[in-house]
Amino acid sequence: MASPRTVPNFLAGPYLERLSQLRKDEMQLRAALENPATLFVPVWRTQSFVAHLDQGFAAQFVTGLTHFGTTETQEVILLGEFRGQLCFAIELPPAQTPGFDPSAEFVDLRGVAGDLVRDEAGVLAYARAMVLWRERHRFCGRCGSPTVSAEGGHVRRCGNEQCGNQQFPRIDPAVIVLVTDGERALLGRQAAWPPGRYSTIAGFVEPGESLEDAVAREVREETGVEIDAVDYHSSQPWPFPSSLMLGFTAHASRTEIRRMDDELEDVRWLTRAQIAAGEVALPTTHSISFRLIEDWYDAGSATPLRQEPHARLWTSPVRPTPPR
Template identity: 55%
Template sequence: MDRAKLPPPNTFAGLSLVLDRVAERRDDSEWVAEQARSAQARYLLLDAAGEAFLQRDHEALRWLDSSEREHWLDDLAASLLGIADERPHFMLVLDDPARITALETALDARRVSLRAAGLLLPAHEAGLFAYAKGLSHWQRETRHCTRCGFPLQLVAAGHRGQCTNPDCGHLHFPRTDAAVIMLVEHEGACLLGRQASWPPGRYSTLAGFVEPGESLEDAVRREVAEESGVIVDEVHYHSSQPWPMPASLMVGFIATARSRQITMRDHELEDARWFTPQQIIDGIADGSFVPSTALSVSYQLLGYWLQQRAGLELDALVVSSSLR
């Protein structure tokens, strides 16, 4: 396959190229403890809202080393993220507002949300932040057994929750909610929609969650029909993106519609319309069309479509508009 024709990696994706999650070692508590004590260990610190500590004057995570963890946060349980650059990486979550404020000063750090940090951090750090945020959200939201209601105890280095009821003992695993996001095209135009709460002029690809017993392709067809009344035939996979805000996996597709007939069937969207490449060029230039943030797979889908269908670079269009 010609790598030049492959879509660029989505934000937060590609972490497996640098991180070994060592899932097979998570139940080896002695090995995990040894890694945590290692002088090579690094700790990613999150607050209760899922914001990470970044360096005060640099666009990089403020990692703690093992001595800093022992000095300030030895009472917190650490969750193993994996091994990168032959160094064990862990996550710590701190809920105490007073300690958080004190640590910001002590570590010369600042707190930033994942959405804000996604395009600031190096790709591997953005991916690690997303991984940690998704895991910490599941840990925070899944504290009782869904079978018997007893409290859960985190095991497997933070990646499973085990019911503490000896008569139950049910294991709970981190969950990810699959969602489809799709650029629908028809004879040289693409279908985009907007929600009333978005900034003026912003249009994005349609999206929605996958329902039980539904394939990804069928979810694409159903969501497009529900939101716009447009009927889709062909559906082709493009790429995926972890989106732990709070716990989704966005699966991107390019789809082909039977016609351009739009019939709004619900109130989720304020508007849906077809755009040609020229209309997008003109809209970006005069400010009447605002694409999704470059953080999202929606932006990548639109950029891929413009490049494939019209030889246009979305990044260049946006930069050119911002310089005017």
């Protein structure tokens, strides 16, 4: 059986072939857009198109570019090859109500991602991230001129020839860490969260800072706890809007909690017994937060965390109701 660390986190893994070599091939891109079998992932107001199933949801792809009123390669973003077909993301005008399959609808991906098949969730997340990047870089950051799409949607070039600035997709690295003293895990909650929700410590990496330094700083700033060992665990793309979560575990050298800022409303040490009893609600199972907690918990318990009858998870946001 594969080691837990060899299994990709949700929204990660080889869910498609990115085919970066095609991004500069205008002829192949045009041929793909004319192919009626080509898949399109529409994104409308940052929402993703899904269909309701008896159990969960399914990504709803659209075939045929004519549905979108354009034939220009500059209007689409090449994602790669998905299930044997080329696949593109396309942004729909926010003021226009999409008129696609009435049995499906546009929803916030954050609320339904865990109920999608893994590869479909990955493609929808990738499309969402690219569309958001495109929408936020329509103008040159150097001279302010409008930018134009190039290389399959993966470059934004300044339209001012005297400037010629190029912009590429960016991600925001963030560290997320489970701190333990061996028998207890350190979890905190934000004031805006519903009562009972707790999670691991997280924060963005700052310029000129290593990942290890960011872990130590975030833990110290948010909890007052000091750590003396940091180990990389795994990573997870998190396109809400454009983060890459870099997961770590850390050992506490000083366990006294002293909140040094207002980032967290409460911080506490929890034993496995307290977690199993449902004293706090844990993050959803498709998050890297849960995986960090789960791996620590299972390493010291005869009963896996997912089999503990009283362990609690965050309740998901209100999901869309199936069409009647």
